[in-house]
Amino acid sequence: MASLRQLHKCRRNAAATAAFLLTLLSVAVARDHHPGVGRTSEAELRAPAPAPAQAGRSCEAQLRALPDHAARCRYLSWASHPACAPRGYVHYLRLFYCAFGGAPWLGAAALALWLLLLFYLLGDTASQYFCAALQGLSAALRLPPAIAGVTLLSLGNGAPDVLSSVVAFAAADADAGDVGLSSVLGGALFVSTVVAGVVAIVASSSGTRGGPVEIERAGFVRDVCFLLVALCYLLAVLLTGSVTVWAAASFLSLYAAYVLLVWTSHCCAEDGTTKPAVDDVAAAGPDPDLAAPLLAEDPDEPPALPISSKHAEAAAPPRRGRSSLARRALHALQWPLYLPRRLTIPDIAAHRWSKRYAVASALLAPLLLAAISSPSSPAAALSGAVAGTVLAAAAARGTSSSSPPAGRCRRLPWLAGGFLMSVLWSYMLARELVALLVSIGLIAGVRASVLGATVLAWGNSLGDLVADVAMAMHGGRGGAQTAVSGCYAGPAFNTVVGLGLSLTLAAGARFPRPYAIPADASAYQAAGFLAAGLVWAIVVLPARGMRLDKVLGVGLLLIYLGFLGVRLGSLSLGAANGS
Incomplete structure (x- = not known):
């Protein structure tokens, strides 16, 4: 129990840290759209665009050739250099040179904090959803422990x-x-x-x-x-x-x-x-801390995980409790990290089971999959909406509010969906x-x-x-x-x-x-x-x-x-x- 309490405290502190990082990043991103300290002025942005990019020069070489952050901001706002194009969902170069043009140290801190938050989200998605789905699949498919490992x-x-x-x-x-x-x-x-x-x-x-x-x-x-x-x-x-x-x-x-x-x-x-x-390892007998099986042996039951009600609270931001106002505010800040994944990743773990979330994930998972695979295709969006509606109706009709689906055939579709969506999020x-x-x-x-x-x-x-x-x-x-x-x-x-x-x-x-x-x-x-x-x-x-x-x-x-x-x-x- 002591180790379980330490795990609960560790996860709670990690979630609190992630929420704090998300708050700081939100402030940083907001600076790119609202006037503030360190932001490149409107006059600088309206200045003439820098010379066009020279063929064969890297993005780093182009930026180094410019005299200051304001010139680099104008270049990133006007130029279409392929190497400087955003590789993800956020244009970090423009965010750094434009939103934090006068305070580069603040921009560096914001990027470092966002880096830590991405590490946390990637690891948390793997541990909370991806590994749980894989354990359930290995049990449902009756894989031998050596092969599953x-x-x-x-x-x-x-x-x-x-x-x-x-x-x-x-x-x-x-x-x-x-x-x-x-x-x-x-x-x-x-x-x-x-x-x-x-x-x-x-x-x-x-x-x-x-x-x-x-x-x-x-x-x-x-x-x-x-x-x-x-x-x-x-x-x-x-x-x-x-x-x-x-x-x-x-x-x-x-x-x-x-x-x-x-x-x-x-x-x-x-x-x-x-x-x-x-x-002598076998002669020593099993260690009590390692006695829990690596994989659930019964394919009709969820993986045997040492989780109590307190641990279940750590898996999701608690709704209410005897906590201070600051703690309640911190829990509210955790929802942007928790809710999007919870609403789109099917999860039939017994300690986290919720029929409302299950129906919501059946509805929204196809929409997210369509949006990521074909972001500019109306046909893909329509197909995702139709598939989500059908799956949500089936989930609402075929699941219970008190317990997750039981039976190998009924669990496999949920486990496969959880595996697919956790891979997508990762x-x-x-x-x-x-x-x-x-x-x-x-x-x-x-x-x-x-x-x-x-x-x-x-x-x-x-x-x-x-x-x-x-x-x-x-x-x-x-x-x-x-x-x-x-x-x-x-x-x-x-x-x-x-x-x-x-x-x-x-x-x-x-x-x-x-x-x-x-x-x-x-x-x-x-x-x-x-x-x-x-x-x-x-x-x-x-x-x-x-x-x-x-x-x-x-x-x-x-x-x-x-x-x-x-x-x-x-x-x-x-x-x-x-x-």
């Missing part, structure tokens, strides 16, 4: 990374493609070095009383070797500079081979032909996140790939750090085993599926011509240090009897510090050369 649950954990990569490669410019490539490699490097290193140090400290913590050898070697093979394949593709749709599809198919390998190992273990390498948020990072790179004069390998990778991987370290500290030896497995199986999924799917879609759009891969030094550096971390782990851990200790952890942390040192050195050298 490397398919649906890996997809749920890696959704932000995968969708960020897909969105980046779907863009038409090289900057966004750099972000997608660098973010996946940077995230894999961060998780396999920083997260794995901290887990090893924490496990060695917490396991001293009960003896050293040992890791199962076969699964560890399998995951690390697969990630090394995938990394070598990716480096070969990067060195060629381009990829065909067939080469990209073959890279993506590597994960099918990995799933087959896991399935074979699972079958052999069930037949008794494979003996676990760590016998896609929209990831698209906006990549667009914001590219704009920040143009404003700050930093390559977008550098931001992808650091800021985007950190934001998408902080959840892994918190969850895996907590599991290693409080989950016993089984928790440490699970945490270490996640440090390598997760990056393997994100690298192969995230980049494989992105490259396949990008190459397919240019078929039969190959797709030119937008890679710079940061991608090669991240790949090199990732390979160094994997080699260090697969050499040190078996040499020390598969025991987690500080030698492994400190070495992995030093490898990541070396990567940061190289990146900072490259940035300093680039600044000195004027690039």
Whole structure:
């Protein structure tokens, strides 16, 4: 119960922080439409337009050639330079140079706060809706735990990374493609070095009383070797500079081979032909904190989640309570973050079930899908309205106010709809996140790939750090085993599926011509240090009897510090050369 109260408090504080960030962003956006401090004056906007863009010059070069923020604002208001066009739903360059022309520090703060809010929304959408739908689907489809763990649950954990990569490669410019490539490699490097290193140090400290913590050898070697093979394949593709749709599809198919390998190992273990390498883990018995099953075993019941009424309150802004006026106002500010997703994502989790929201999501989900897929098509809007009306009528007639739909056949359509709409929301948020990072790179004069390998990778991987370290500290030896497995199986999924799917879609759009891969030094550096971390782990851990200790952890942390040192050195050298 103590851990549950801490989780409730953590989520409540996160929601409060997000509401505060949303308020600040609303003020920032309002400055673009109303006079205020720091806004570019009307006289400056009416000044003659700057010279037209020169062909072949990047947006950053065009903006750097202009003398001040007012000139850049006029250029962005008049010019139609493709590289300066907004990549998302907000024109961040115009917002920064026009709304905050006289106070750039305030504009930088607003963009940084909006970046944090997008990270929060992307992670919250994945945890609240996407993972719940995937767990329900895996139970309804009766997938074995081994297969569900490397398919649906890996997809749920890696959704932000995968969708960020897909969105980046779907863009038409090289900057966004750099972000997608660098973010996946940077995230894999961060998780396999920083997260794995901290887990090893924490496990060695917490396991001293009960003896050293040992890791199962076969699964560890399998995951690390697969990630090394995938990394070598990716480096070969990067060195060629381009990829065909067939080469990209073959890279993506590597994960099918990995799933087959896991399935074979699972079958052999069930037949008794494979003996676990760590016998004392089973002898210790299940840890009470980890006793809940990973997936619900009954396909007719919702996933077994440790959620109480207090946790349910954290999932939605409470309506009333014995709170102060300030807290009530804060809860009211949370509704813009909660309500749009709640009204458009079908959700049949028992602790969040509401027939009114279910009917509303059945009505509005097709409309949102039509608006995103074909924003300027009246026929698509009409089709979405008709489909939404029919689905809402069916939901109103076929659901109960007291409990969510029961039975495999009745739950599957709702779970599929929740999966589809949570993917759509995650896609929209990831698209906006990549667009914001590219704009920040143009404003700050930093390559977008550098931001992808650091800021985007950190934001998408902080959840892994918190969850895996907590599991290693409080989950016993089984928790440490699970945490270490996640440090390598997760990056393997994100690298192969995230980049494989992105490259396949990008190459397919240019078929039969190959797709030119937008890679710079940061991608090669991240790949090199990732390979160094994997080699260090697969050499040190078996040499020390598969025991987690500080030698492994400190070495992995030093490898990541070396990567940061190289990146900072490259940035300093680039600044000195004027690039």
